[in-house]
Amino acid sequence: METIVGIEIYPLISFVIFFSFFIGLFAYVLLMRKGHIEELENLPLNENE
Amino acid sequence: MEMEKFSYDNNIVRKFIIATVVFGVIGMLVGLTAALQLVLPELNAGISWLTFGRIRPLHTNAVIFAFVGNGIFAGVYYSMQRLLKTRMWSDLLSNINFWGWQLIILSAVITLPMGYTTSKEYAELEWPIDIGIALIWVVFGLNMLMTIVKRRERHIYVAIWFYIATFVTVAILHIFNSFELPISFMKSYSWYAGVQDALVQWWYGHNAVAFFLTTPYLGLMYYFVPKAANRPVYSYRLSIIHFWALIFIYIWAGPHHLLYTSLPDWAQSLGVVFSIMLIAPSWGGMLNGLLTLRGAWDKVRDSAVLKFMVVAITAYGMSTFEGPMMSLKSVNAISHFTDWTIAHVHIGGLGWNGFLTFGMLYFLIPKMWDTKLHSTKLANFHFWIGTLGIIFYAIPLYWAGFTQSLMWKEFTDDGFLAYPNFLETVTQILPMYAMRAFGGTLYIIGVLVMVYNLMATAKSGNFIKNEAAEAPALEPNYKPHAGEYWHRVLERKPMVLTILAVVAVSIGGLIEIVPTALIKSNIPTISSVKPYTPLELEGRDLYIREGCNNCHSQMIRPFRSETERYGEYSKAGEFVYDHPFLWGSKRTGPDLAREGGAKLRKPNSWHYNHMLDPTTMSPGSIMPPYPWLIEDELDISQTADKISAMRTLGVPYPEGYEEQALIDLGAQASEIAGDLADGGIEVHPSREIIALIAYLQRLGRDIETDDLVTNE
Numbered sequence: 001m002e003t004i005v006g007i008e009i010y011p012l013i014s015f016v017i018f019f020s021f022f023i024g025l026f027a028y029v030l031l032m033r034k035g036h037i038e039e040l041e042n043l044p045l046n047e048n049e
Numbered sequence: 050m051e052m053e054k055f056s057y058d059n060n061i062v063r064k065f066i067i068a069t070v071v072f073g074v075i076g077m078l079v080g081l082t083a084a085l086q087l088v089l090p091e092l093n094a095g096i097s098w099l100t101f102g103r104i105r106p107l108h109t110n111a112v113i114f115a116f117v118g119n120g121i122f123a124g125v126y127y128s129m130q131r132l133l134k135t136r137m138w139s140d141l142l143s144n145i146n147f148w149g150w151q152l153i154i155l156s157a158v159i160t161l162p163m164g165y166t167t168s169k170e171y172a173e174l175e176w177p178i179d180i181g182i183a184l185i186w187v188v189f190g191l192n193m194l195m196t197i198v199k200r201r202e203r204h205i206y207v208a209i210w211f212y213i214a215t216f217v218t219v220a221i222l223h224i225f226n227s228f229e230l231p232i233s234f235m236k237s238y239s240w241y242a243g244v245q246d247a248l249v250q251w252w253y254g255h256n257a258v259a260f261f262l263t264t265p266y267l268g269l270m271y272y273f274v275p276k277a278a279n280r281p282v283y284s285y286r287l288s289i290i291h292f293w294a295l296i297f298i299y300i301w302a303g304p305h306h307l308l309y310t311s312l313p314d315w316a317q318s319l320g321v322v323f324s325i326m327l328i329a330p331s332w333g334g335m336l337n338g339l340l341t342l343r344g345a346w347d348k349v350r351d352s353a354v355l356k357f358m359v360v361a362i363t364a365y366g367m368s369t370f371e372g373p374m375m376s377l378k379s380v381n382a383i384s385h386f387t388d389w390t391i392a393h394v395h396i397g398g399l400g401w402n403g404f405l406t407f408g409m410l411y412f413l414i415p416k417m418w419d420t421k422l423h424s425t426k427l428a429n430f431h432f433w434i435g436t437l438g439i440i441f442y443a444i445p446l447y448w449a450g451f452t453q454s455l456m457w458k459e460f461t462d463d464g465f466l467a468y469p470n471f472l473e474t475v476t477q478i479l480p481m482y483a484m485r486a487f488g489g490t491l492y493i494i495g496v497l498v499m500v501y502n503l504m505a506t507a508k509s510g511n512f513i514k515n516e517a518a519e520a521p522a523l524e525p526n527y528k529p530h531a532g533e534y535w536h537r538v539l540e541r542k543p544m545v546l547t548i549l550a551v552v553a554v555s556i557g558g559l560i561e562i563v564p565t566a567l568i569k570s571n572i573p574t575i576s577s578v579k580p581y582t583p584l585e586l587e588g589r590d591l592y593i594r595e596g597c598n599n600c601h602s603q604m605i606r607p608f609r610s611e612t613e614r615y616g617e618y619s620k621a622g623e624f625v626y627d628h629p630f631l632w633g634s635k636r637t638g639p640d641l642a643r644e645g646g647a648k649l650r651k652p653n654s655w656h657y658n659h660m661l662d663p664t665t666m667s668p669g670s671i672m673p674p675y676p677w678l679i680e681d682e683l684d685i686s687q688t689a690d691k692i693s694a695m696r697t698l699g700v701p702y703p704e705g706y707e708e709q710a711l712i713d714l715g716a717q718a719s720e721i722a723g724d725l726a727d728g729g730i731e732v733h734p735s736r737e738i739i740a741l742i743a744y745l746q747r748l749g750r751d752i753e754t755d756d757l758v759t760n761e
Contacts (some may be wrong), residue, residue: 014560018297025293029286041281043132043206044272 053201053522056515057130059417061143063512065123066410068151070500072119073406076111076492083108084486087637088479089673092286098162100673102596106173107161112398113171113261115154120406121265122146122189125212128272128414129193133200136522142192153178164594165235168629169250171257172226176237179227186223190216194561197543201520205543207288211268211544214550215298218260221554232690236590238698242571243624244311245562247632248260252558259299260554262397263365266405267295270338270362273409277354283340287333294330296550298323303558308385312630313620316561317378318515323557324376330680331369338362353428357408360436363676364400368393377379383458386602386636388478389450392443399439399492404470407431407499414503420510427502428641435495441488449481458610466613471639476669499642575622578751580700581744583688583714588744590691591683591737592631595675601747602633616643616749623751626700638672643749653721654728656742678738717743 086092086101093099126143130136137143156178160166165540166173173561174182193216197205226249228240239246282288304312304320338360342349349355369391375384384390422428456474459467468474581589591597605611607618618641624630643649655666660678663670690709696702718734722744725732732738 010560014556021297022294025290029289032286037285038281040204040206041275041285043202043204044128044208044275045279045281 051521054517054519055136056517058126058136058140058143059512059516060122061137061140062127062148062413063150063417065119065126065149066413068147069116069119069123069406070410070503072115074112074493074496074500075405076108076116077489077496079104079111080108081486081489081493082466084482084489086673087482087671088486089330090673093673095674095676097164097595097675097677100595100675101554102167102599103162103164105599106166106170106596107158109171110157110161110173111154113257113317117262117266117402117406120149120217120402120409121261121269122150123413124269124273124409125193125265128208128269129196129212131518132202132206132577132720133196134202134271134518135196135200135351138192138195138199142188146185146192149181149188153181153185156181156689160235164596166593166596167229167237167239168593168596168598168631169226169239169246170254170634172223172250172253175235176227176229176231177228177234179223183220183223183227186216186220186541190220194547201522203523205358205546206271207282207285207292208271210269210292210546210550213547214292214554215260215265215268217302217547217551218256218264218296218554221551221558222253222256222260225558226250230694232687232694234348236687238691238694239629240698241630242698242700243627243630244313244621246630247307247310247624248312248316248562250630251306252300252562255306256300256554257392258397259295259302262402264296266402267291267334267560269405269409270334270358272357273405273412274338274341274358274362277352277358277408277412278342278345278348280341280345283337283343287337291330291334291337293553295327295334297553297557298326298330300554301561302327302376303380304561307632308376308378308381308636309608310604311619311624313621317560321376321378324373328370328373332366334724335362335366335369337532338365340407353422353425353432356429356432357404357411360432361401361404361408364396364404366440368401370395382606382608383454384450385606386634387450387454388446388481388635390635395442395446395709396439399435399442403492404435406647407435407496410499410503414506415510418507418510418512420506423502423505423509427498429503431495431499434491434498438488438490438492441491442485443488445481445484445488449478451676453478453482454699457614458608460610460613466610469614471614472667472669475637475671479671483537501714572621572625574625575620575752578623578625580626580702581747582717583692583710584740584743585697585715586691586744586748587683587685587688587714588740588742588747589631591678591741592744593629596676597641598631598633600633600635600637600672601639601641602636603640604632605640605642611640616646616648617641617752619626620752628695628698628700639747641748643755645746646749647753649749650746652728653724653742653746654730656745657725657730657732657738660738660741679732679736679742681737682733682735683737683740685714688714706754 081100082092083101083105090101093101097103126137152173157174160175160178161173165175167175197209229237230240231237241249260645271282271288301323302320304316305324306320308317308321330623339359342355342359349359354418355658374380375389375393386392411422413430456477461467477539603619605615605617605619612618657679660675662674663672688710692702692707692710696706698731715734718739722734
């Protein structure tokens with residue numbers, strides 16, 4: 001193989017995937033319920049010891 | 050809900066803790082020995098096993114895989130059981146994990162000094178051990194995933210995400226970088242050659258740092274810092290972003306180890322861009338760790354555990370800022386091949402990994418032995434002497450790195466190199482090397498004090514082998530709240546999380562490696578570059594056995610200061626038959642890519658005398674003597690196998706050349722021995738030194754012909 005045909009589109013696709021993934025991630029994280037967060041972050045502390 | 054009674058397996062944690070401490074001490078002492086050898090080369094006492102080239106890989110492997118590796122297992126086995134409210138899935142697998150890992154370490158301790166090495170950094174172990182590592186790693190992963198499956202806690206805490214990412218990524222890295230063709234038991238050739246081998250190796254090497262020294266320890270940070278401070282992590286939201294951003298971006302950054310080399314420019318640029326982006330998640334994680342202590346900084350004054358953790362996280366922040374800076378091409382032009390890199394990794398190694406491990410040990414041992422720490426005073430002493438040790442270690446090495454690099458690059462007003470003799474730039478920094486060894490000594494004294502303190506603590510308490518616990522079982526028919534779909538997918542389905550992590554880390558590797566492997570124009574071939582002769586090939590294997598690549602690069606960067614010193618800069622097409630590549634990453638001695646070329650070529654007798662005692666040819670040299678090369682006979686029993694293995698890998702030796710190989714080898718050896726005899730040196734052509742000389746004299750000669758034809 002000498003070259004990859006249509007390589008120019010790859011960086012664009014990559015950028016779109018990355019960008020939307022992280023936008024989605026931020027949205028997901030910001031929309032998490034506070035109570036749920038508290039439950040999660042206390043997992044290491046709520047051990048029966 | 051009915052409570053179920055069960056117990057946590059502390060015994061496996063204890064085993065890993067003991068191994069962590071034992072191998073920590075051993076690995077650091079080997080490191081100290083190597084550091085002292087740079088000042089006192091005679092320290093190897095003339096024993097081949099103890100030369101710098103062989104024990105430097107032993108040091109790196111011991112601290113990475115034995116010290117930090119056992120530390121990871123100790124922390125993971127402790128925290129995972131408690132976070133998931135269950136015992137490990139299988140005690141048998143836990144123990145296979147433990148004993149198998151120690152067996153691998155033992156085999157490394159034996160084989161690396163013997164010179165069995167692939168030469169690829171942090172992946173030096175030969176193929177049978179590679180297979181062992183893969184099997185034991187799968188045992189660890191299986192035990193972990195099955196423990197997650199049978200958990201009693203519905204949510205999977207973020208620390209465990211980091212553990213899962215560690216497991217899958219290290220598995221991928223290890224398998225792909227270890228593709229090698231065995232010649233015999235304990236000898237193999239890398240499947241890849243030259244530029245491709247370099248790219249795969251540094252994709253591995255960089256991510257060994259990322260996914261062995263960083264992600265598992267971030268998991269431990271997210272568990273042990275909140276435990277030690279008795280308060281939840283600063284921002285759980287941030288930890289989610291931290292996780293995904295880190296594993297998404299880290300995997301791309303490998304090419305920053307190959308800036309200005311023959312790696313295609315586009316790959317270098319990708320490495321730089323992603324390295325800079327890495328600052329964001331790394332610092333997000335660091336701040337998340339440090340801010341966990343907000344409003345509780347007074348606790349740090351009283352708790353040795355927290356002191357160690359705070360410095361560890363700070364060191365993480367420093368090295369994850371410095372790393373991206375070193376990935377900028379202009380900075381890398383100065384830092385690469387110098388001690389700057391060594392200083393950088395030790396901020397991470399001594400500070401981040403070392404101190405977080407110590408903090409974890411000071412936390413765990415009193416808890417597991419149900420007692421109080423024997424002496425807080427001694428722990429504080431350890432903290433301060435360790436911190437001083439890091440400073441005394443790093444500052445002289447930064448200084449050494451800057452000094453040497455500037456000396457390499459300095460020109461006189463007339464346009465000549467100001468320091469044409471490489472050795473001048475080495476003797477200049479020897480005082481810094483001595484100070485570095487002093488810093489390392491301080492650090493080790495602290496560790497020994499810790500060993501005493503922890504042993505005294507354990508003695509004063511009673512070890513709780515199985516810690517009783519109870520928790521309700523998971524409801525089998527759990528109904529998620531409305532709108533909770535994504536939470537469930539991400540946090541409660543370990544297999545989905547595992548697969549997503551694989552996807553995230555695979556993309557970067559694929560995009561960088563596949564085009565380099567497939568597209569011809571990335572590696573222009575040069576018609577005058579020919580395969581090594583059988584004698585040169587054997588000499589090359591001796592070069593690998595002695596670990597020459599630990600101190601000598603074979604990669605001339607396109608700077609005037611380098612082409613003036615060494616000759617024409619290195620081209621990708623020169624390395625197409627190099628299984629494995631031997632570019633090196635550090636110049637304790639000069640580059641050897643054109644050692645046999647017109648500019649640098651020396652008589653055979655020079656090489657003979659230099660290997661017998663380097664100081665006779667280069668007064669003040671810190672290279673150790675290699676007298677055994679002159680006494681020992683070259684093993685030619687595998688030469689034919691090596692030729693056919695190379696052909697399998699694509700090196701164009703003619704069909705049936707195996708028959709001719711030994712005849713050619715003998716003829717070339719006699720020629721070199723004859724030349725040496727003319728100079729008054731009597732040495733039998735069958736000696737190893739002859740093969741090594743043949744290889745060194747070959748370096749850089751391929752592209753000296755007038756009719757340089759490249760196939761772009």
